[in-house]
Amino acid sequence: MEKYIFEQKFKVRDYECDIQGVLNNAVYQNYLEHTRHEFLASKNISFADLHLKGIDPMVARISIDYKTPLRPGDCCICRLYVQKEGIKYVFFQDIYRLGDEKIAIKARVDAVVVVNGKLGFCDELDELVNDTKIVK
Amino acid sequence: MEKYIFEQKFKVRDYECDIQGVLNNAVYQNYLEHTRHEFLASKNISFADLHLKGIDPMVARISIDYKTPLRPGDCCICRLYVQKEGIKYVFFQDIYRLGDEKIAIKARVDAVVVVNGKLGFCDELDELVNDTKIVK
Amino acid sequence: MEKYIFEQKFKVRDYECDIQGVLNNAVYQNYLEHTRHEFLASKNISFADLHLKGIDPMVARISIDYKTPLRPGDCCICRLYVQKEGIKYVFFQDIYRLGDEKIAIKARVDAVVVVNGKLGFCDELDELVNDTKIVK
Amino acid sequence: MEKYIFEQKFKVRDYECDIQGVLNNAVYQNYLEHTRHEFLASKNISFADLHLKGIDPMVARISIDYKTPLRPGDCCICRLYVQKEGIKYVFFQDIYRLGDEKIAIKARVDAVVVVNGKLGFCDELDELVNDTKIVK
Numbered sequence: 128m129e130k131y132i133f134e135q136k137f138k139v140r141d142y143e144c145d146i147q148g149v150l151n152n153a154v155y156q157n158y159l160e161h162t163r164h165e166f167l168a169s170k171n172i173s174f175a176d177l178h179l180k181g182i183d184p185m186v187a188r189i190s191i192d193y194k195t196p197l198r199p200g201d202c203c204i205c206r207l208y209v210q211k212e213g214i215k216y217v218f219f220q221d222i223y224r225l226g227d228e229k230i231a232i233k234a235r236v237d238a239v240v241v242v243n244g245k246l247g248f249c250d251e252l253d254e255l256v257n258d259t260k261i262v263k
Numbered sequence: 264m265e266k267y268i269f270e271q272k273f274k275v276r277d278y279e280c281d282i283q284g285v286l287n288n289a290v291y292q293n294y295l296e297h298t299r300h301e302f303l304a305s306k307n308i309s310f311a312d313l314h315l316k317g318i319d320p321m322v323a324r325i326s327i328d329y330k331t332p333l334r335p336g337d338c339c340i341c342r343l344y345v346q347k348e349g350i351k352y353v354f355f356q357d358i359y360r361l362g363d364e365k366i367a368i369k370a371r372v373d374a375v376v377v378v379n380g381k382l383g384f385c386d387e388l389d390e391l392v393n394d395t396k397i398v399k
Numbered sequence: 400m401e402k403y404i405f406e407q408k409f410k411v412r413d414y415e416c417d418i419q420g421v422l423n424n425a426v427y428q429n430y431l432e433h434t435r436h437e438f439l440a441s442k443n444i445s446f447a448d449l450h451l452k453g454i455d456p457m458v459a460r461i462s463i464d465y466k467t468p469l470r471p472g473d474c475c476i477c478r479l480y481v482q483k484e485g486i487k488y489v490f491f492q493d494i495y496r497l498g499d500e501k502i503a504i505k506a507r508v509d510a511v512v513v514v515n516g517k518l519g520f521c522d523e524l525d526e527l528v529n530d531t532k533i534v535k
Numbered sequence: 536m537e538k539y540i541f542e543q544k545f546k547v548r549d550y551e552c553d554i555q556g557v558l559n560n561a562v563y564q565n566y567l568e569h570t571r572h573e574f575l576a577s578k579n580i581s582f583a584d585l586h587l588k589g590i591d592p593m594v595a596r597i598s599i600d601y602k603t604p605l606r607p608g609d610c611c612i613c614r615l616y617v618q619k620e621g622i623k624y625v626f627f628q629d630i631y632r633l634g635d636e637k638i639a640i641k642a643r644v645d646a647v648v649v650v651n652g653k654l655g656f657c658d659e660l661d662e663l664v665n666d667t668k669i670v671k
Contacts, residue, residue: 140433141446142561144554146607147314148447151550152296152322156289161412168472174413175420175471178283186288190326199447199554200440276569277582278425280418282471284583287414297548304608310549311556311607335418335583336576419586424594425564432560450555458560462598 129221131206133169135162136225139201149196155232156189159220162205163236172251181243184252187215188237194230197222203231211256214246215239265357267342269305271298272361275337285332291368292325295356298341299372308387317379320388323351324373330366333358339367347392350382351375401493403478405441407434408497411473421468427504428461431492434477435508444523453515456524459487460509466502469494475503483528486518487511537629539614541577543570544633547609557604563640564597567628570613571644580659589651592660595623596645602638605630611639619664622654623647 137158145151164174177184197203202225210217218236223229240249273294281287300310313320333339338361346353354372359365376385409430417423436446449456469475474497482489490508495501512521545566553559572582585592605611610633618625626644631637648657 140429141436142429142432142553142559144447145550146311146552146554146556147319147321148554152325153289153292153550156292157412157414160288160414164413173472175282175416183283185283185332186329188326188328189288190324192324193322196321200445276565277572278417278423278565278568280583281414282416282418282420284418289414293548293550296550300549309608311552336581418583419591419593424568424597425561428561428564447554455555457555457604458601460598460600461560462596464596465594468593 129206129219130208131221132208133162133166134204134206135165136202136204137161137222139197139199139203141199144199147196149198150201152191152193155191155193155222155234158203158205158222159189159191159218159234159236162207162220163218163238166207166209167252167255170251170255172255177249177251182247182249183241184216184238184249185241186236187239189234191232191234193232195224197224197231202226209256211253212237214248216252216256265342265355266344267357268344269298269302270340270342271301272338272340273297275333275335275339277335280335283332285334286337288327288329291327291329291358291370294339294341294358295325295327295354295370295372298343298356299354299374302343302345303388303391306387306391308391313385313387318383318385319377320352320374320385321377322372323375325370327368327370329368331360333360333367338362345392347389348373350384352388352392401478401491402480403493404480405434405438406476406478407437408474408476409433409494411469411471411475413471416471419468421470422473424463424465427463427465427494427506430475430477430494431461431463431490431506431508434479434492435490435510438479438481439524439527442523442527444527449521449523454519454521455513456488456510456521457513458508459511461506463504463506465504467496469496469503474498481528483525484509486520488524488528537614537627538616539629540616541570541574542612542614543573544610544612545569545630547605547607547611549607552607555604557606558609560599560601563599563601563630563642566611566613566630567597567599567626567642567644570615570628571626571646574615574617575663578659578663580663585657585659590655590657591649592624592646592657593649594644595647597642599640599642601640603632605632605639610634617664619661620645622656624660624664 343356479492
């Protein structure tokens with residue numbers, strides 16, 4: 128049983144699909160990023176503002192299992208939870224197709240924080256990890 | 264020592280960079296895909312034509328280690344080699360920054376072939392795996 | 400007074416913004432396309448299905464006036480109406496920033512229909528033009 | 536006879552093509568932007584550096600005539616020349632398919648310069664307009 132704490136809906140747009148007629152693989156990564164940033168925004172943390180303060184969360188590693196291709200017009204929902212492992216923030220993010228709840232992708236994203244060019248910490252992010260309100 | 268058999272150059276374009284001033288993480292996946300397709304093209308295999316014949320190579324899993332962010336104006340080269348593991352074609356693809364040969368990302372892409380909607384085989388791809396001319 | 404008959408909301412995503420910190424100019428065209436396709440979908444016309452039937456609406460000309468740059472986190476709404484001029488379907492599409500209703504872009508998109516490779520007609524689209532329910 | 540002063544080659548990438556099997560309309564705008572930035576770079580002007588100095592060239596208006604759709608694997612070349620009209624820098628940019636030199640798009644891009652948030656001037660850009668070496 129997954130312990131998701133945030134979710135973000137998407138509708139697949141035709142321009143995001145490629146000549147195979149399915150959502151291009153790279154676009155899922157866009158969805159994952161937008162979901163993380165909306166998660167931060169839901170906690171009043173602006174990714175753009177962090178950058179202006181010299182704080183840059185960076186993806187250090189990503190792995191994605193592609194299960195079911197999404198197609199033009201499909202709606203989907205990206206759900207996430209996050210854990211801290213050493214200096215890393217590990218986001219577990221899964222995308223489900225709306226309607227039949229079929230899993231589209233399962234992803235794990237390891238992020239680190241770069242502060243003024245060096246690996247560092249971010250108190251705002253640390254507080255997020257302790258937030259355990261499960262949405263589903 | 265890596266046994267690369269194909270390489271493809273890229274110049275980072277400004278529109279591919281995001282508000283952090285670096286190449287957006289998802290764009291690396293575009294580079295990886297284009298390199299694989301150019302590799303196929305170098306063997307006279309057209310990804311678009313395969314699709315028209317009902318043969319669709321699909322990414323089943325991808326993992327990327329992000330090492331050094333690329334920036335506007337950077338040039339880079341994506342090198343690859345490929346191995347067959349069961350029904351999977353496993354592409355090892357690394358992107359290096361030109362100039363200092365610093366590693367930007369290391370990626371592993373597991374692909375399968377879907378023929379008319381079912382997992383299948385593709386003779387043209389099988390021949391590629393046996394090609395071992397090492398470019399670097 | 401504009402006679403809009405359809406509108407589609409968007410939230411600017413960070414990955415759509417470029418190193419100037421604003422929504423990249425090309426992304427507005429993505430928004431315009433998605434709005435037209437959602438307009439068709441609202442009339443039970445699937446752009447993907449049209450293509451499978453050999454009917455391809457194509458943009459012949461586009462002009463966009465950029466008025467106010469959108470930024471990370473901005474929400475906006477794209478409103479449209481459409482007129483027929485000879486064989487062309489002319490979409491007038493304007494994007495407004497939500498909150499202050501400031502105009503972001505004004506666009507005109509001239510589309511034609513290609514049927515099996517030749518300029519042609521599309522009854523479904525002709526019916527749309529006669530639909531004059533104004534939403535704002 | 537066009538008086539082009541710069542040109543930039545592109546190879547259409549599969550991920551840039553959409554479900555119609557052609558280069559997505561918005562991607563041409565990416566090509567146009569990259570060509571302008573490479574033109575600046577050829578004169579030792581970095582778009583990214585200009586931004587850091589508070590100088591932001593912005594597109595005020597764009598119009599594109601779509602003539603021939605480009606397809607996966609096509610190569611093309613974007614040629615440009617530029618004129619000054621009042622405070623505007625007007626770029627005329629045309630993309631030709633390589634091989635048969637068929638025109639793909641004809642575009643006109645009106646740019647202005649924003650300096651620290653206000654319409655302004657940019658000496659480096661003014662010098663470009665006086666450069667009239669015709670490449671084709």
